[in-house]
Amino acid sequence: MNADTPTPAAAPVESDLDWTGRTVLVTGAEGFIGSALVDLLVSRGARVRAFTHYKPYGDKGNLARYLADPHSPVETVTGDVRDAGRVMDAVEGCDTVFHLAALIGIPYSYDSPGAYVQTNVVGTENVAEACRRHQVRRLVHTSTSEVYGTARTVPISEEHPLQPQSPYSASKIGADMMALSHWHAFELPVTVVRPFNTYGPRQSARAVIPTILAQLHSGARQVKLGSLTPTRDFTYVTDTARGFLALAACDRALGRSVNLGTGQExxxxxxxxxxxxxxxxxxxxxxxxxxxxxxGSEVRRLVSDNTRARSWAGWEPRVSLDEGLRLTSDWIADHLDLFAADRYQV
Structure with a gap:
């Protein structure tokens, strides 16, 4: 066993902080995982600054319930992570920054790879530099299991080679390296979190589980998909959000990448x-x-080794796949108007 291999703990306790009164910035706060993280932080007593992408048409999205409350614990800041000055202002006064803002979706990255570089790589540099200048306690940067590409060994540990099999995954590899460079060069307290396939309520139609459920609940007798043989490791969104908080409290994860996945494919x-x-x-x-x-871009197999998250931060998934799929199915059935089941979303 080398020095980087964590020793499993007999009965790990999930790492946590007292979030009461802490000012926390969440970039990408309106998104699927971002809004779940905002919910969890609010439930723990944090003051959340939600950095959201400006939309002239005024859609309040996943944070609507907070924006309607005059006494809301959530402050919304609109902007774009490509705007260094706006990011610098948003980070000021924050204890912790969770950086989730990114251009996502593999199919669109084939059409517009440059946009992915600007948002994911340059945007991450802007966030990391703002965190360094304002001396935040912790930056938690969001990666993706897609950076590993098709598994060479399973389960996939954080030591697995990074393989840029799409412009999207290449941009996320670049973003991860940019974040970690600030740990090595400037001692910025940063952790890179690598969620495997997160799913649950509020996920967009471009992901596979909402794609299938929207077709089913629309009465389709035939469900149309891409390749059926690739395997994935699916984690329910509340478990992923808990993992973010656990790693924000875990000093052993500083300067390191940590997988969040169930270990099941x-x-x-x-x-x-x-x-x-x-x-x-x-x-x-x-x-x-x-x-x-x-x-050459299809990732054939993804399944996580979550030993670091379990051993270092005491995190483990709590929601089974069967329960998570049922909860997600019920939510999509109640929100079918949000999905265009007859159209392929890239």
Whole structure:
């Protein structure tokens, strides 16, 4: 066992801080994971500064309930992570920064790779520099399991080679390295969190689970998907949010990358069958060639080694896949108007 291999703890206790009264910035706060993290921070007593992308049409999105409350513990700051000055202002006075803002979605990265570099790499540099200048207690930077590419060894530990199999994953690798460079060069207290496939209520239609459920709840008799053979490690969104907080309190994770995943994998084909069951519907699963990734870009297998998160921060997933799929199915059935089930979302 080398020096970097964590020793499993017999009965780990999840790392935590007293978040009461702490001012915390969440970039990408309106997003799927970001809004779940805001909910958790508010429940722990934090004062949340939500950095959101400016939208001239005034959509309040996932934070609407906070914006309607005149006594809300959430302050909204609109801007763009590509704007260094705006980011610098948003970070001022913050104890902790959770950086989730990113341009996501693999298919669109084939069409506009430069936009991914600007938002994900340059945006991360702006956030890291602002955290350094304002001497924040901790920066938690969000990565993705996509940086690993197709697994060479399983389960995938943080020592696995990084493989840029799409412009999106390449931009996230660049962002991770930019964040970690500030630890090495400037001693910025930063941790890189690598969630595997997070799912749950509020996830956008571009992800596979909402894609399947929206088709099912719209009454489709045939569910159209891309490749059915790749495997993924799915983590329910509240577990991922808990992992962010646990790692923000974990000094051993400073300057390191840490996976958040269940350690269990399921093929997309078997996942589709499980969703048919969870939804109570009946449908045939078909491959739609328009949804296939380029052959060299398809990540065939992702399953996490979560030893660091368990041993260093005492984190472990609590929501089973069956329970999480049922909860997600119920939410999508109640919010079907948000999804265009007959159109492929890139």
């Amino acid at each position: 399921i093929s997309i084909g078997d996942l589709a069958k499980a969703l048919v069951h969870a939804s109570g519907r009946d449908a045939e699963i078909l491959v739609d060639r328009s949804r296939l990734r380029p052959a």
